Amino acid sequence: MNNFSLHLATKVLFGEGQIAQLPTVIPSDARVLITYGGGSIKRNGVLEQVHNALKGYTLFEFGGIEPNPTYETLMKAVEEVHNNKIDFLLSVGGGSVLDGTKFIAAAADYLGEPWEIVTSRGKKVTKAIPIGSVLTLPATGSEMNDGAVISRRETGDKQAFMSEHVLPKFAILDPVTTYSLPPRQVANGVVDAFIHTIEQYLTYPVNAKVQDRFAEGLLLTLIEEGPKALKDPEDYAVRANIMWSATMALNGLIGAGVPQDWTTHMLGHELTAMHGLDHAQTLAIILPAVMRAKKQQKREKLLQYAERVWDIRCGTDDERIEAAIVATEQFFQQMGAPTRLSDYQLDGSTIPALVKKLEEHGMTKLGERQDITLADSQKIYQSAI
Amino acid sequence: MNNFSLHLATKVLFGEGQIAQLPTVIPSDARVLITYGGGSIKRNGVLEQVHNALKGYTLFEFGGIEPNPTYETLMKAVEEVHNNKIDFLLSVGGGSVLDGTKFIAAAADYLGEPWEIVTSRGKKVTKAIPIGSVLTLPATGSEMNDGAVISRRETGDKQAFMSEHVLPKFAILDPVTTYSLPPRQVANGVVDAFIHTIEQYLTYPVNAKVQDRFAEGLLLTLIEEGPKALKDPEDYAVRANIMWSATMALNGLIGAGVPQDWTTHMLGHELTAMHGLDHAQTLAIILPAVMRAKKQQKREKLLQYAERVWDIRCGTDDERIEAAIVATEQFFQQMGAPTRLSDYQLDGSTIPALVKKLEEHGMTKLGERQDITLADSQKIYQSAI
Numbered sequence: 001m002n003n004f005s006l007h008l009a010t011k012v013l014f015g016e017g018q019i020a021q022l023p024t025v026i027p028s029d030a031r032v033l034i035t036y037g038g039g040s041i042k043r044n045g046v047l048e049q050v051h052n053a054l055k056g057y058t059l060f061e062f063g064g065i066e067p068n069p070t071y072e073t074l075m076k077a078v079e080e081v082h083n084n085k086i087d088f089l090l091s092v093g094g095g096s097v098l099d100g101t102k103f104i105a106a107a108a109d110y111l112g113e114p115w116e117i118v119t120s121r122g123k124k125v126t127k128a129i130p131i132g133s134v135l136t137l138p139a140t141g142s143e144m145n146d147g148a149v150i151s152r153r154e155t156g157d158k159q160a161f162m163s164e165h166v167l168p169k170f171a172i173l174d175p176v177t178t179y180s181l182p183p184r185q186v187a188n189g190v191v192d193a194f195i196h197t198i199e200q201y202l203t204y205p206v207n208a209k210v211q212d213r214f215a216e217g218l219l220l221t222l223i224e225e226g227p228k229a230l231k232d233p234e235d236y237a238v239r240a241n242i243m244w245s246a247t248m249a250l251n252g253l254i255g256a257g258v259p260q261d262w263t264t265h266m267l268g269h270e271l272t273a274m275h276g277l278d279h280a281q282t283l284a285i286i287l288p289a290v291m292r293a294k295k296q297q298k299r300e301k302l303l304q305y306a307e308r309v310w311d312i313r314c315g316t317d318d319e320r321i322e323a324a325i326v327a328t329e330q331f332f333q334q335m336g337a338p339t340r341l342s343d344y345q346l347d348g349s350t351i352p353a354l355v356k357k358l359e360e361h362g363m364t365k366l367g368e369r370q371d372i373t374l375a376d377s378q379k380i381y382q383s384a385i
Numbered sequence: 386m387n388n389f390s391l392h393l394a395t396k397v398l399f400g401e402g403q404i405a406q407l408p409t410v411i412p413s414d415a416r417v418l419i420t421y422g423g424g425s426i427k428r429n430g431v432l433e434q435v436h437n438a439l440k441g442y443t444l445f446e447f448g449g450i451e452p453n454p455t456y457e458t459l460m461k462a463v464e465e466v467h468n469n470k471i472d473f474l475l476s477v478g479g480g481s482v483l484d485g486t487k488f489i490a491a492a493a494d495y496l497g498e499p500w501e502i503v504t505s506r507g508k509k510v511t512k513a514i515p516i517g518s519v520l521t522l523p524a525t526g527s528e529m530n531d532g533a534v535i536s537r538r539e540t541g542d543k544q545a546f547m548s549e550h551v552l553p554k555f556a557i558l559d560p561v562t563t564y565s566l567p568p569r570q571v572a573n574g575v576v577d578a579f580i581h582t583i584e585q586y587l588t589y590p591v592n593a594k595v596q597d598r599f600a601e602g603l604l605l606t607l608i609e610e611g612p613k614a615l616k617d618p619e620d621y622a623v624r625a626n627i628m629w630s631a632t633m634a635l636n637g638l639i640g641a642g643v644p645q646d647w648t649t650h651m652l653g654h655e656l657t658a659m660h661g662l663d664h665a666q667t668l669a670i671i672l673p674a675v676m677r678a679k680k681q682q683k684r685e686k687l688l689q690y691a692e693r694v695w696d697i698r699c700g701t702d703d704e705r706i707e708a709a710i711v712a713t714e715q716f717f718q719q720m721g722a723p724t725r726l727s728d729y730q731l732d733g734s735t736i737p738a739l740v741k742k743l744e745e746h747g748m749t750k751l752g753e754r755q756d757i758t759l760a761d762s763q764k765i766y767q768s769a770i
Contacts, residue, residue, distance in 0.1 A: 001399075001400070001622060001625040001626065001629070002400070003399060003400025003401065003402070003403060004397075004398075004399050004400065005396070005397065005398050005399070005406075006396070006397040006399070007396040007397070008393040008394075009393075009394050009396075011390070011391070011392040011394075012389075012390065012391040012392070012641075013389075013390050014386075014388060014389050014390070014391070014641070014642060015386070015387070015388025015389065015642070016388065017388070018388065021390075207622040207625075207626070208625075208626070209602075209605075209606040209609065209610070209626045209630075210602060210603065210606055210626060210629045210630055210633060212602075213598070213599075213601070213602025213603075213605060213606065214598075214599055214602055216598070216602070217594075217595060217597075217598025217599055217601070217602055218595065218598075220594075220598060221594040221595055221598065224594065225594070237386060237592040240386040240592075240593075240642075241386065241592070241593070241594045241595060244386070244595045244642075245594075245595055248595060256397075256399070257399060257400070257625075257629075
């Protein structure tokens with residue numbers, strides 16, 4: 001096990017009806033800006049629950065934070081923060097609203113040009129307005145971590161920043177709020193959480209038995225519960241297991257003290273940027289290709305994955321590994337996420353351009369051993385056609 | 386899954402050499418009281434590492450906190466805190482030193498008679514001096530939770546209190562500091578962590594898949610690593626896995642949203658109080674007896690435990706359950722912890738007195754369904770002879 005530092009400081013309130021607990025976690029004299037996205041929280045009654053819980057509070061609202069939240073939109077919220085002397089931000093929605101809210105929190109208190117928050121990867125953030133989250137879409141894990149991904153329309157940039165100052169003070173996770181999600185968002189969330197787990201697991205062994213088994217527990221749970229959520233959207237236990245898995249998948253716990261490999265995310269980001277595929281759709285395409293390309297380097301963990309996650313115990317090493325990769329592909333397909341570029345009418349002709357973008361973004365050495373070159377990435381894209 | 390609230394606010398610094406990070410987590414102007422136990426930290430160099438890390442700090446020391454820390458000893462430390470205007474407590478040792486330090490932290494700021502902290506079960510605590518922990522004995526999980534068990538010599542009382550105010554700000558977990566532990570303490574720690582996990586797992590299913598699998602992951606890890614730690618005390622990876630398992634076993638994570646059954650601890654406490662057995666020794670005796678006595682009520686989880694933890698897949702339900710209980714007993718025995726009262730020359734003649742003590746302490750309805758009466762507890766003791 002490698003050395004690590006871990007600070008899971010977000011308070012979690014989990015379960016049906018927990019939105020009513022908001023007054024126990026927001027100071028009663030706070031001036032609160034409620035941030036949200038396209039307005040689904042109005043249709044499904046979540047915003048009403050928030051207002052009912054916060055009767056007597058001084059509340060403001062800022063809606064319209066888009067998926068892949070943009071600097072341009074968020075800076076308007078920063079203006080609202082200043083105009084209304086906001087001192088608490090309550091994100092009500094999924095990971096994009098919350099990521100956007102993290103930027104607002106840091107930008108409102110930032111003295112320079114706020115885009116520096118992103119270009120410095122968060123290093124220049126020294127304080128932020130406190131944030132709380134009512135999560136309605138389990139996927140990104142943003143509710144219990146200090147990261148955010150922000151886009152800038154003007155330049156086409158999309159970048160992550162991290163700062164302990166934007167870690168949410170609390171996260172309210174009520175599985176009932178996820179009942180009304182469209183099936184595509186449910187599927188995307190499950191695939192996203194699955195691959196977050198894989199990126200912290202499928203590397204090389206460092207004898208970190210707790211982390212390995214926690215990761216395997218999340219994978220098994222997502223495999224079992226994902227298809228059920230699509231079939232019966234109002235099964236509370238299923239939604240609860242998915243929601244808790246997604247939070248645990250990226251709060252730092254399973255990644256503490258182990259190597260990580262975020263290749264699939266990096267290669268996927270370029271596909272989203274160039275072709276507009278959903279984040280999770282890109283991951284479902286890239287991961288199997290990465291698994292096959294790095295079969296030798298990830299051999300021991302792939303065999304462990306085959307046995308413990310897919311119960312594959314027969315055949316040669318190579319056969320068991322291939323069977324596990326096929327099982328992974330079938331799981332994504334079952335969730336409605338195709339696993340080939342050609343499923344999206346992409347014939348591979350943009351691969352040179354995708355690789356060029358990777359180079360521009362400094363992604364020239366990827367993987368847990370930093371041995372995935374641009375040439376390797378090109379091969380991975382090609383094998384995913 | 387049941388609703389839950391979870392706040393894992395302790396920052397963890399894990400790994401060899403992490404004691405050197407102390408200046409990053411204690412304010413440089415703090416007046417620090419280092420608390421410790423019998424002095425093993427002087428012999429194994431841990432205290433020296435702490436002093437090296439904290440050069441330039443204003444440091445005081447208070448040693449001699451005993452296993453099962455007593456009010457009488459701890460009140461002397463409270464006097465030191467007042468005399469020296471201490472504003473940070475650094476516990477260097479195992480769970481007893483840390484539990485004692487939690488009491489000191491609350492008592493030093495308490496306006497009434499400090500024993501009320503314990504009798505109110507922590508409810509009367511409104512503030513406390515901040516605490517940090519350098520842990521040298523993985524077992525109790527106290528380093529990442531808000532509980533403490535305190536004894537009072539004068540009255541023979543031993544009681545737990547809990548307060549968010551005494552949750553350690555940080556925990557430094559360096560597996561190397563555990564190399565010099567006597568085998569009996571290593572074994573006790575592994576058994577203690579194992580049974581903490583069981584008490585939050587072996588109840589009835591509530592479809593909490595993440596919690597179940599995390600618990601099973603800890604049990605499997607302790608079963609694999611425990612005997613290795615006895616055989617090769619300086620195997621870093623083994624010590625690291627045990628240390629991380631013990632912390633995870635009782636920080637609230639695996640117990641969030643699931644029923645719990647602390648019967649084994651309650652019945653064990655009386656054995657320690659009356660006969661002086663080590664805490665973990667009592668647990669190894671009582672748990673198998675509880676498993677057999679509550680076989681019907683815990684049926685589904687016992688079958689899951691048999692399959693997932695012990696890989697027992699053949700035989701009738703009853704045979705698989707019995708095989709899992711026998712495997713549990715053999716594991717404790719392998720760790721050097723006998724599983725019968727008679728192994729300690731106890732013939733059962735004190736059982737009526739033990740049950741009377743349980744009654745005095747209000748333990749008349751135990752178990753996840755509150756259906757274990759005093760008569761049931763008596764039978765459990767008897768079946769453990």
